[in-house]
Amino acid sequence: MSTTFQLDTSTSRANPTPQPMKRLTVPKIRARKSEGDSREPLVMLTAYTARQAQLLDAHCDMLLVGDSLGQVIYGLPSTVPVTLDMMVNHAAAVVRGSYHAVVVVDMPFGSYEGSKEKAFDSAARLLKESGAAAVKLEGGEQMAETVAFLNQRGIPVMGHVGLTPQAVNVLGGYMARGRDEAEAQKIIGDAKALDEAGAFAIVLEGVLEPIAVEATRAVACPTIGIGASAQCDGQVLVTEDMLGMFDRVPRFVKKYENIADVIEKTVAQYAEEVRGRAFPSSDQTYQPKG
Numbered sequence: 613m614s615t616t617f618q619l620d621t622s623t624s625r626a627n628p629t630p631q632p633m634k635r636l637t638v639p640k641i642r643a644r645k646s647e648g649d650s651r652e653p654l655v656m657l658t659a660y661t662a663r664q665a666q667l668l669d670a671h672c673d674m675l676l677v678g679d680s681l682g683q684v685i686y687g688l689p690s691t692v693p694v695t696l697d698m699m700v701n702h703a704a705a706v707v708r709g710s711y712h713a714v715v716v717v718d719m720p721f722g723s724y725e726g727s728k729e730k731a732f733d734s735a736a737r738l739l740k741e742s743g744a745a746a747v748k749l750e751g752g753e754q755m756a757e758t759v760a761f762l763n764q765r766g767i768p769v770m771g772h773v774g775l776t777p778q779a780v781n782v783l784g785g786y787m788a789r790g791r792d793e794a795e796a797q798k799i800i801g802d803a804k805a806l807d808e809a810g811a812f813a814i815v816l817e818g819v820l821e822p823i824a825v826e827a828t829r830a831v832a833c834p835t836i837g838i839g840a841s842a843q844c845d846g847q848v849l850v851t852e853d854m855l856g857m858f859d860r861v862p863r864f865v866k867k868y869e870n871i872a873d874v875i876e877k878t879v880a881q882y883a884e885e886v887r888g889r890a891f892p893s894s895d896q897t898y899q900p901k902g
């Protein structure tokens with residue numbers, strides 16, 4: 613049955629019919645692995661807008677308000693220029709559009725690396741102003757103290773290791789990570805450090821498959837793969853990538869649709885009908901009664 617939405621103008625919230633199930637929680641996500649129930653992998657996709665969240669919500673365990681919105685929504689060259697204000701606004705929209713999935717919001721570059729106190733202030737603002745349930749931050753061992761600090765103060769943290777796009781200026785590009793033994797061991801060590809610090813899940817991005825498998829076995833919390841392995845405890849993709857909004861996508865993306873084609877064809881038809889005065893027709897115009 614498809615879901616319909618009615619706008620409650622007093623809260624600006626679109627209420628769905630039929631009423632969906634209760635929202636999942638961070639402990640439930642973590643428990644999927646700790647209780648030995650990660651046979652069914654966790655499903656996560658990115659979402660940046662309320663309508664997108666409405667469409668994805670029932671199918672996902674988690675919605676990630678990724679800082680990839682810098683490129684996808686704002687046309688920026690990387691995630692580096694993304695601000696806390698952008699993340700707050702998009703996260704609030706996604707929370708308004710969802711009822712079921714745990715909403716996780718990315719901490720943007722520069723909002724958390726300086727000190728654990730700064731990280732707390734940024735994360736607290738993200739959760740207070742958006743209603744999201746958790747934050748995600750990039751980095752391994754060097755961020756473990758911050759992860760523990762936030763977690764102990766009521767902020768659940770998802771880690772992100774391997775290919776960490778905010779570090780593009782240090783890494784020099786978006787290549788897969790862990791091609792030599794030292795780097796492979798560093799990624800596994802990073803995952804373990806975040807796990808011990810209390811991360812409730814860890815994204816493994818762009819790592820060689822054996823590293824993803826070993827890291828998944830080595831940590832108690834669920835791993836969420838992107839360009840990693842089907843053996844991870846869950847998977848995430850950027851929604852616009854898997855829908856086929858862009859011609860060029862990373863090798864690890866499977867395009868399930870070609871939405872860009874659908875949009876192009878539809879807009880071309882609209883333009884033709886406007887120019888030929890076929891739109892609007894009598895179906896779309898108001899006539900005097902009687």
Ligand code: KIV
Pocket residue numbers: 658676677678679680681718815817838848849850
């Ligand atoms: O920003 C993002 O969308 C992400 C995912 C690709 C994991 O971090």
